[in-house]
Structures are given as C-alpha cells and as structure tokens.
Amino acid sequence: MKKPDTFLQIGILGCGPIAQFAHLEACRKAERIKLYAVCDQSEQLARKMGRFYDALKIFTEYEEMLADPALDAVIIATSDAFHLSAAMQALQADKHVLVEKPLGTDLSQAFALREELKHRGLHLQVGHMKRFDPGIAYAREFVETGLGEMVAYKGWYADSTHRYDMTDSTQPIPYTSTKARKPAVDPKADLKRYFMLAHGCHLLDTARFLAGPIRSVHARYTIKDNMHSWFVDTVFENGANGHLDLTVAVRMDWHEGFQIYGTRGSTLGNIFNPWYFKTSEVRCFSEDTGEFRQILDNKAHFFKNQLEAFAGSILDGSKNPGADISDGIASLQAMQAIHLSVERGEPVEPNSIREGML
Numbered sequence: 001m002k003k004p005d006t007f008l009q010i011g012i013l014g015c016g017p018i019a020q021f022a023h024l025e026a027c028r029k030a031e032r033i034k035l036y037a038v039c040d041q042s043e044q045l046a047r048k049m050g051r052f053y054d055a056l057k058i059f060t061e062y063e064e065m066l067a068d069p070a071l072d073a074v075i076i077a078t079s080d081a082f083h084l085s086a087a088m089q090a091l092q093a094d095k096h097v098l099v100e101k102p103l104g105t106d107l108s109q110a111f112a113l114r115e116e117l118k119h120r121g122l123h124l125q126v127g128h129m130k131r132f133d134p135g136i137a138y139a140r141e142f143v144e145t146g147l148g149e150m151v152a153y154k155g156w157y158a159d160s161t162h163r164y165d166m167t168d169s170t171q172p173i174p175y176t177s178t179k180a181r182k183p184a185v186d187p188k189a190d191l192k193r194y195f196m197l198a199h200g201c202h203l204l205d206t207a208r209f210l211a212g213p214i215r216s217v218h219a220r221y222t223i224k225d226n227m228h229s230w231f232v233d234t235v236f237e238n239g240a241n242g243h244l245d246l247t248v249a250v251r252m253d254w255h256e257g258f259q260i261y262g263t264r265g266s267t268l269g270n271i272f273n274p275w276y277f278k279t280s281e282v283r284c285f286s287e288d289t290g291e292f293r294q295i296l297d298n299k300a301h302f303f304k305n306q307l308e309a310f311a312g313s314i315l316d317g318s319k320n321p322g323a324d325i326s327d328g329i330a331s332l333q334a335m336q337a338i339h340l341s342v343e344r345g346e347p348v349e350p351n352s353i354r355e356g357m358l
C-alpha cells in the first residue's frame with residue numbers, strides 16, 4: 001500500500017445529489033485533501049462534476065478508478081444497496097474508504113467487510129457526519145468529563161413536512177442523469193424501511209456516540225396519514241434509561257435533539273437540519289459551577305470536518321471520533337432490532353443479530 005504523506009488523493013464514487021450537496025465541496029474545503037478523481041456510470045454526470053471541481057481524472061468504471069495507483073482513498077456516495085460491495089472492492093484494491101451512511105443493507109455482508117478490514121492496514125469510516133457537528137462533539141466531551149454517571153438519554157429525530165421547501169432554498173438543484181446507476185428496487189418504494197435507513201441511522205448513531213452501546217430496544221410503531229412514528233424504549237450498556245423517537249414527517253419544523261441527565265450535570269441539544277450547516281445549540285449544566293455553558297462554533301461543514309478527520313487518521317494517525325466499521329454495524333443491528341421488536345412486541349438485543357437484510 002502506498003503511504004500518502006501530505007495530502008490524501010480522493011476519488012468520489014457517485015456524482016449524484018449527496019456528492020453535489022456535500023462531498024465535492026467538502027473536498028475543496030478540507031485541508032490535506034485533493035480531489036483526484038470522480039467516477040459515475042453516467043458519463044454526463046462524471047464529466048460535469050469532474051470538470052467543475054477540477055478532478056484530475058474522470059472515470060465511468062469504478063474498477064478503473066480503483067486500479068489507479070495514485071488514488072489513496074474513496075468516498076462511496078452511492079445508493080445504500082451498493083455501499084458494501086463498493087467498499088469491499090476498494091479494500092481489495094488497497095484503498096481507504098469513507099462510505100456514506102448507512103454502512104449497508106445486508107448484515108452478513110457487513111460482517112464479511114469487517115473480516116476483510118482486519119487483514120488490511122486500511123481505514124474505513126462510515127459517514128455518520130453528525131459526530132462532526134461541533135455542538136454534538138461538545139456534548140460528547142461534557143458527557144466524558146462533566147456529566148457524572150449517565151442516568152437517562154432521550155433522543156429524537158423528526159423530519160418535517162416543510163423540509164424540502166426549506167432545503168430547496170439552501171441546496172443547489174442537483175444535476176441528474178437517466179444513465180445513473182440505480183438499485184433494482186427503488187429505495188423509496190417502501191417508505192417505512194427508507195425512513196429508518198435514511199433517518200433512523202442518524203438517530204441511533206448520535207445516541208450511541210453520546211450514550212455508548214445499546215443493550216436492548218423495545219419498540220412500538222404507528223402510522224397515520226403517512227406519518228411514521230417509532231418510540232423505542234432503550235437500555236444502554238452503561239445502565240442509562242433511554243428513549244428514542246423517530247417520527248417522519250412531523251407537521252412542523254425539523255425537530256431533532258437530545259436531553260441527557262447525569263449525576264453531576266445535564267446536557268440539552270437542539271440539532272438543526274443538516275443542510276443549514278449550523279452548529280447544534282447545546283447547553284451543558286454543571287452542578288460544580290451551577291452554570292450552563294454553551295459554545296458558539298460555526299465551523300459546521302460536517303462533511304468537511306469528517307473528511308479532515310479521515311485524512312488525519314490516515315496521514316498521521318490522529319484521533320478520529322468518526323464512526324468505524326463496528327459503529328456502522330452497530331447502527332445496522334440497532335435498526336434491525338427495532339424492526340424485529342415491533343414485529344414481536346418484545347425487547348430485542350441488537351448485538352444478538354448477526355445476519356439479515358434491512
């Protein structure tokens with residue numbers, strides 16, 4: 001494996017909306033990153049994005065991009081169903097991987113990927129980019145240093161019916177192509193599944209990031225007028241009581257956040273729609289000082305921050321709070337456990353789930 005020194009030469013697989021909204025710009029903004037290549041099955045998309053963002057190479061075949069010895073790492077920005085196979089191909093071609101969330105849709109394949117990774121000196125990070133929201137990072141630091149023992153965690157994630165009116169104002173109109181590669185089944189054909197994969201994985205990763213591993217979930221689900229709602233009674237490994245709420249879409253503004261109670265303090269977080277690139281409003285109260293503290297840190301291009309951490313861990317071994325493959329798998333297990341718990345009407349331990357399609 002080539003050891004990159006000053007810069008990481010990145011290739012982006014997929015020039016669809018998420019690449020256009022997040023990763024291409026993150027490559028321009030991030031330090032120590034060079035956008036070396038882009039690849040899309042749609043030649044039109046690959047050329048348009050590659051030229052606009054000054055990629056040195058433009059590919060339509062993933063295998064050809066992976067065969068390029070100057071490429072250090074790939075960002076996998078494709079539909080969920082392709083994540084795991086694309087990540088496996090990248091590892092086998094000796095490339096580091098930053099794969100969009102969720103890690104994939106097939107648990108057995110995810111475990112096989114983890115096995116593959118064990119035999120290679122490569123980095124694989126899952127794009128749970130909320131970990132790089134400075135407000136959420138601040139809450140995590142407080143949990144580790146000022147909260148005392150965690151007693152309870154409440155987390156909620158509610159997409160809004162007005163979301164697209166709002167994000168249409170902040171996002172560019174994505175370029176699309178009829179030649180884009182799509183999975184055999186439209187991911188949005190089953191909205192219950194889609195909402196869990198698209199949004200539930202953020203709710204779960206933020207909960208795990210702040211409160212640690214989940215021991216068990218006991219979930220209820222209801223749907224009315226196309227509004228899907230999961231309430232999940234959660235037990236964390238640290239013994240904290242948990243309650244997770246995924247509701248899509250609420251008839252109001254975007255509504256995401258957490259409340260954490262500890263024996264020495266509490267922290268309350270209000271998370272914004274990610275496409276505003278705004279640091280979460282997080283307040284931490286400490287019994288020691290009798291004060292609330294809150295940061296104002298607007299370096300909130302989460303995708304840029306995650307890419308810099310990815311590069312830092314590869315280039316000089318810096319500590320990286322990003323989600324590793326085990327976090328990616330834990331998120332899939334938790335989503336599957338919620339699904340099974342709804343079906344069975346009983347608690348399910350995510351860790352007991354080793355296979356299955358999400």
Ligand SMILES: NC(=O)c1ccc[n+]([C@@H]2O[C@H](COP(=O)([O-])OP(=O)(O)OC[C@H]3O[C@@H](n4cnc5c(N)ncnc54)[C@H](O)[C@@H]3O)[C@@H](O)[C@H]2O)c1
Binds near residue numbers: 014017040127
């Ligand atoms: N982090 C976040 O908050 C966030 C937000 C939105 C979407 N996402 C994730 O982004 C992903 C979806 O991205 P999208 O909407 O841009 O997907 P998309 O399917 O619209 O576009 C993906 C592009 O990848 C190309 N592609 C796929 N496989 C290829 C291959 N083997 N070779 C060449 N080209 C290939 C397709 O042609 C397509 O143009 C999902 O995994 C989703 O969960 C993450």
